[in-house]
Amino acid sequence: MKRQVIIPLAALLSVVALAGCAPEGNDSSTSSGTPASTTITFWHDNDKAMMDYLASAATDALKDEHIVVQAVKKSGIQDQIKLYGNDASNGPDFFFGAHDAIGAYAEMGILSGIENFASAETLGGFMESTVDAGEYKGTKYLFPLYAETNLLFYNKDLWKGEMPTTTEGLLQYNKSRVAEGGYGFLNQYNDTYNAAPWVNGFGGFVIDANANPGINNAATKEAAAYNAKFAPTMSDGAYDTITNLFLEGKADGILAGPWFVSSVKEAGIDCGYVSLSRFALPNGKGLAPYEGVQGFAVMKYAEAKKEAIGKALEAMADVEVAKALAKDYNCTPALTAASNASEVTSNEMIKETQYTIAQTAVPTPNIPEMGVMWTPFTNFLTAVNKGGDVDENAEKFQNEALQAIANMH
Amino acid sequence: MSLAKNNASKKRFDGTAYLYIAVVLLLVAVIVVFPIGYTVYISTTNMNLYHWYDFDFIGFSNYIRAFAQTNGEFLRSLGLTLLWTIANMVLIIFVSLVLAVLLNIKGFKGKNIYKTLLMFPWAVPSYVSILLWRIGIFNGEFGLFGDISRFFGGDSFFILQSYWGAFFASLMVNVWLSYPFTMSMMDGALQSIDQSLYEAAKLDGSGFWRTTFAISLPEIAPIVAPSLLMTAFMQFKQFDVVYLLTLQKGAQTGAGLQTIITYVHTTAFESNNYGLSSAISTIIFMLIALLFSRFAYREAKGRGK
Numbered sequence: 210m211k212r213q214v215i216i217p218l219a220a221l222l223s224v225v226a227l228a229g230c231a232p233e234g235n236d237s238s239t240s241s242g243t244p245a246s247t248t249i250t251f252w253h254d255n256d257k258a259m260m261d262y263l264a265s266a267a268t269d270a271l272k273d274e275h276i277v278v279q280a281v282k283k284s285g286i287q288d289q290i291k292l293y294g295n296d297a298s299n300g301p302d303f304f305f306g307a308h309d310a311i312g313a314y315a316e317m318g319i320l321s322g323i324e325n326f327a328s329a330e331t332l333g334g335f336m337e338s339t340v341d342a343g344e345y346k347g348t349k350y351l352f353p354l355y356a357e358t359n360l361l362f363y364n365k366d367l368w369k370g371e372m373p374t375t376t377e378g379l380l381q382y383n384k385s386r387v388a389e390g391g392y393g394f395l396n397q398y399n400d401t402y403n404a405a406p407w408v409n410g411f412g413g414f415v416i417d418a419n420a421n422p423g424i425n426n427a428a429t430k431e432a433a434a435y436n437a438k439f440a441p442t443m444s445d446g447a448y449d450t451i452t453n454l455f456l457e458g459k460a461d462g463i464l465a466g467p468w469f470v471s472s473v474k475e476a477g478i479d480c481g482y483v484s485l486s487r488f489a490l491p492n493g494k495g496l497a498p499y500e501g502v503q504g505f506a507v508m509k510y511a512e513a514k515k516e517a518i519g520k521a522l523e524a525m526a527d528v529e530v531a532k533a534l535a536k537d538y539n540c541t542p543a544l545t546a547a548s549n550a551s552e553v554t555s556n557e558m559i560k561e562t563q564y565t566i567a568q569t570a571v572p573t574p575n576i577p578e579m580g581v582m583w584t585p586f587t588n589f590l591t592a593v594n595k596g597g598d599v600d601e602n603a604e605k606f607q608n609e610a611l612q613a614i615a616n617m618h
Numbered sequence: 619m620s621l622a623k624n625n626a627s628k629k630r631f632d633g634t635a636y637l638y639i640a641v642v643l644l645l646v647a648v649i650v651v652f653p654i655g656y657t658v659y660i661s662t663t664n665m666n667l668y669h670w671y672d673f674d675f676i677g678f679s680n681y682i683r684a685f686a687q688t689n690g691e692f693l694r695s696l697g698l699t700l701l702w703t704i705a706n707m708v709l710i711i712f713v714s715l716v717l718a719v720l721l722n723i724k725g726f727k728g729k730n731i732y733k734t735l736l737m738f739p740w741a742v743p744s745y746v747s748i749l750l751w752r753i754g755i756f757n758g759e760f761g762l763f764g765d766i767s768r769f770f771g772g773d774s775f776f777i778l779q780s781y782w783g784a785f786f787a788s789l790m791v792n793v794w795l796s797y798p799f800t801m802s803m804m805d806g807a808l809q810s811i812d813q814s815l816y817e818a819a820k821l822d823g824s825g826f827w828r829t830t831f832a833i834s835l836p837e838i839a840p841i842v843a844p845s846l847l848m849t850a851f852m853q854f855k856q857f858d859v860v861y862l863l864t865l866q867k868g869a870q871t872g873a874g875l876q877t878i879i880t881y882v883h884t885t886a887f888e889s890n891n892y893g894l895s896s897a898i899s900t901i902i903f904m905l906i907a908l909l910f911s912r913f914a915y916r917e918a919k920g921r922g923k
Contacts, residue, residue, distance in 0.1 A: 288887070295671055313890065317670040399779070399872045445758035445776035448869050453760065577667055581888050584870065591779055591872025612691065616889040617667060 246275040247517045251505065253305035254286035259538045260305065263354075263525055266533075270524035276517045278524075280305075294319030297510035303518055308342040308351050308502040313577040315345045321509045322348045326519040331526060339543035342502040342572040352522050353504040355531075355540035358565045359406065360498075360558065361394060361483040362473065363462035364455070368481075375489045376407075376435075376496065383442035386461060394462035395443045395451040398436055399594055401586040402499060402573075403464055408432040409497035409571045410490045415586050420578040422610035424589050425603040433593045433603075435491070440594040466501075467539045467558065484561040486568035500570035502543065535559055541566070581613035654903065661896035666889075673893070680897035692898065695881040699854060702789070702877055706853040709793045710800050711846065717797070718804035719830060733805070740798035748862040751791045752778070756863070776871070784864045784873035792859045796849060803845040807838035847913050851906055855879050878902055 253260045257280075264280035271278070281301065283289045287310055293300030294317055314320045323343070324332070332340055335353050343351020363372070369386075373379050383393035397403040401415060408415065413429030416422050423429045444450050444460075452469070454460040456476040463469075464485075473480045486495035505525070507518055524530075531547035534540035541562040542553060553559050573579070589606035593599050636643075661680055665673035684692050717736060721729055739747060758764045758776035767775055777783040811834065819829050857879045864873045865880060876884065882902070886895035 291670075291890075313667055316667050319670075400870070445764075445779070447757065447759075447776060447871070449753050450757055450759045577890070580890070584865075584884065584888065587870050588872045588874045591874075595779065609691070613884075613889060616885055616891050616894060618891070 246277055247514065248277045248279060249302045249511075249514055249517050249521055250279040250281055251303045251305055252281050252283045252286055252289065252301040254282065254284055255305060255503070256538060257282050259534065259540075262533065262537075263305075263530065266527070266530050267521045267524040270527070271520055274517075274520060276520060278521050290314060290319070291317065294508070295510065297508075300508060300510070302511040302514055303505050303507040303522075305354075305503065305505055307573075308353075308504065309573040309575045309579060311343050311350045311506060312345045312575045313580060314506065315348065315350055316577050319509055320350050321507045321512050323350055323352050323505075323507065324348075325512065326507055326515060327352055327522050327526075331523060334526065334545055335543045336545055336548075336566070338500065338566060338570075338572060339502045339504070342500065342575065343504060343506070345575055350506050351502065351504045352506070352526070353502045353543035354525065355503050355534060355543055356562065356566055357467050357501045357503065357541065358498045358562050358570045359403065359464050359466050359485060360561050360565065361462055361485060361488075362455070362465050362469065363394070363481050363483065364458065364460070365479040365481050367458065367461040369461070372483055372487075374487060375491075377491065379488060380439060380442070383439065387442050392444060392454055392460035393442060394464070395454060395460050396439065396446065396464040397448055397451065398440045398443055398446040399587055399591040400446075400448075401583050401590065404433075404436050404590050405571075406464075406485050406496035406498040407436040407490070409499070410494050410569065411435070411492060412494075416574050416576065416579055416582050416610075418574070418576070420576055420614060422582060422585070422607055422614070424586060424610055425600075425607040430599050430603050433590060434599050436590065437594045437596075446594070467541075467562070470539050470558065482558045482561045484565040484568070486565045486570070495569040497569035497571050498565060499573040500566055501573055503540075504543065578614050578617065581617060582610055585610040585613060657896045657903075658900050660892055661900045663893050665893045665896075666891040676893070680894045681901070683894060684898050684901060691876065691881065692878075695876040695878045698785075698876065699878040702785070702856070703850060703853045705789055706792055706796065706856075707846070707850050709789065710796050710849060710853075713793060713797045714800035714804050715835075717801045718808055719834065721801075721805055722808045736801060737798045739794050744795055744858055745862065747795060748791060748859055751787075751794075752863055752869075756787050778864055778871040779873055781873050781875055784860075784871065784875045788860050788863050788875065791863065792853070792856060795859070796853070800842070800845065800849055803842045804838060807841035808834060810841065811837045847910070851910065854906060855902065857883065 251260075251264070260280040260282065264278045267278040268276070286304065286306055290300075290304055290306075290310075291314075294314070311320070332349065332352075336356070339353035339356050340349060340351070343349055343353060369382075373382055379394055386393035405415065408423075408429055411428045411432035413426050413432045414423035415429075440446060444454060451460065451463055452465075452472070455463040455465075456472060456478070458476075458478065470480075485498050488496050490496060505522060511518060526544060528544060528547050528550065531540075531542035531544045532550045532552040535542055535547070535550070535556055536552040539556060539558050541559045542548065547553055548563070553563075585606045588609070589602055592602040592606070660673075662675055662677060663669075663673040664676045664679075720726070721733055721736075753761065755762045756777050763777055764775065767773065777787050815833050815837070816829060819833055824832065856877065860875055860877050860880050861883065864871045864875050865884075878898070879902070882895050882898050885891055885898065889895075
């Protein structure tokens with residue numbers, strides 16, 4: 210009796226368990242002679258509605274080709290890609306992410322060059338800087354979709370007077386607002402990414418193309434010392450604090466990127482945007498934020514689906530798609546043909562981002578060593594902003610950065 | 619003759635017993651032994667970003683590197699972890715003991731309500747608690763610390779940005795999160811003490827302090843010792859408090875505070891050097907195993923007496 214129950218139950222469990230091992234998204238055809246359909250999947254850790262729109266736009270465009278594109282949201286996508294980088298059964302065919310992680314994936318050997326999937330003509334249709342940002346050791350890996358930079362967001366109801374044209378003007382504005390008991394323009398002044406406009410503007414760098422850390426570079430030190438002048442006027446510079454001060458209508462401005470727009474809209478703030486390139490540093494050059502490029506990269510093991518993936522990418526590089534992303538999600542298109550569309554030119558934030566990219570923006574380094582620079586550079590900035598000796602701390606954290614880089618090997 | 623028979627049946631019993639626990643042993647091997655063994659194996663390889671799939675055996679190089687790092691980061695984090703463990707244990711024992719003794723004062727009304735309230739830190743997920751502490755208490759602008767500073771005419775200050783400030787803040791949160799477990803153990807142990815001892819002490823004219831140090835503490839010590847030992851190891855490998863308060867991606871405060879576990883995390887997930895981080899993990903495992911076996915041996919010996 211027991212055996213009669215246990216054996217079928219065990220068989221059922223085995224079938225269920227093994228069914229879980231079946232790969233998702235594969236070629237399928239029906240026995241009735243209907244052409245085979247191909248399902249390709251990309252992972253992302255982005256706005257779900259935007260990614261679903263991209264997948265459905267590509268699926269619609271490829272309806273006659275029987276190609277179905279699926280978008281799957283995965284939190285902590287960088288770790289997920291590393292984990293599934295060699296797992297064709299469970300990993301994605303391609304993924305959507307920022308260009309600065311490309312170098313690490315390329316070194317791991319899990320990516321296929323994007324030129325295997327997109328023609329030179331298609332890639333030539335993107336802004337050159339966005340394609341270059343995804344290039345590592347002579348191979349292009351990224352199919353760019355949009356670019357982003359930090360901008361000055363300001364509350365139109367709070368900002369007093371004309372917008373300054375120099376960083377000195379900004380500093381004076383902040384000082385006067387603090388003296389009045391308010392807040393001027395806020396920034397995460399200890400954060401590497403957010404202090405980069407000062408560092409790059411002074412001619413310094415976090416890390417160069419040859420993986421040399423730039424913490425003890427003379428221009429970097431000068432930039433850090435200048436950045437520290439802003440610290441006393443920017444509250445504690447912590448993300449939670451400054452975003453809340455701005456969203457609660459207590460601060461006049463904040464340094465932020467397109468990812469912050471939805472929160473600003475939800476808070477009902479009448480917000481204006483100014484390119485950081487419009488603020489001249491004491492050396493006469495504009496602030497130079499990092500430029501991030503978001504796009505698709507294809508897994509090496511997905512080369513067998515070359516045709517389907519190539520067609521999906523081409524479909525997503527459509528002008529109408531770029532316009533929709535600009536209109537609904539404030540994305541600055543990488544596609545040159547979309548640059549002059551009304552959806553793009555009428556968007557103040559995109560216009561200012563385009564201006565920054567054209568003027569002073571510096572692509573975030575995509576070499577793997579950049580991944581270990583965030584912590585020592587942030588610690589260096591924190592030490593200087595607290596009044597620590599610039600030279601002493603530059604040497605200390607330069608050594609920490611060198612050690613962190615050595616630890617990678 | 620009878621002794622031989624006994625021995626034979628004992629042997630047969632042992633064999634059957636192993637058969638019975640074979641499934642459990644297999645599970646333990648898969649869930650516990652295999653990951654440890656695999657970590658030790660990885661620690662002897664050069665598995666890193668540049669050798670993600672094609673890693674080779676490199677012997678004990680990673681262990682030598684861990685101790686010989688030029689900036690001494692590993693040893694510094696190990697030293698800080700020892701200080702962290704000691705400071706936490708002293709505070710946790712003190713806070714727990716005081717609360718447990720107070721809860722056991724005879725005739726104390728509302729004891730159960732207080733006990734429930736005191737267990738509150740245990741009931742809230744630590745992730746939520748830590749973030750609440752970070753924003754609600756330590757934030758220079760909106761937090762309690764900032765308010766206190768401004769009340770006394772000072773400026774807003776952000777305690778998590780300095781090394782020792784972050785250490786103190788992390789310690790505070792960790793004690794808050796950890797005392798309910800120790801307190802409940804001590805409370806239970808105090809309740810199990812034979813009341814006649816207290817009555818006899820009272821007749822002898824013994825006061826509160828004398829009773830506490832001569833009866834309560836010696837009586838509960840053997841009962842709470844294993845839980846304290848466990849708590850000490852939990853403090854040694856504490857991760858989330860220090861990480862979420864000072865090192866969380868996008869919200870790094872620049873305090874530079876690194877315990878041994880956050881250091882391993884940084885090495886593994888920022889440097890992507892799994893060989894080196896596995897070697898450090900193995901060293902930590904050996905340290906804990908060594909200490910634990912020593913304490914367990916002492917305890918077993920104590921019980922044997």
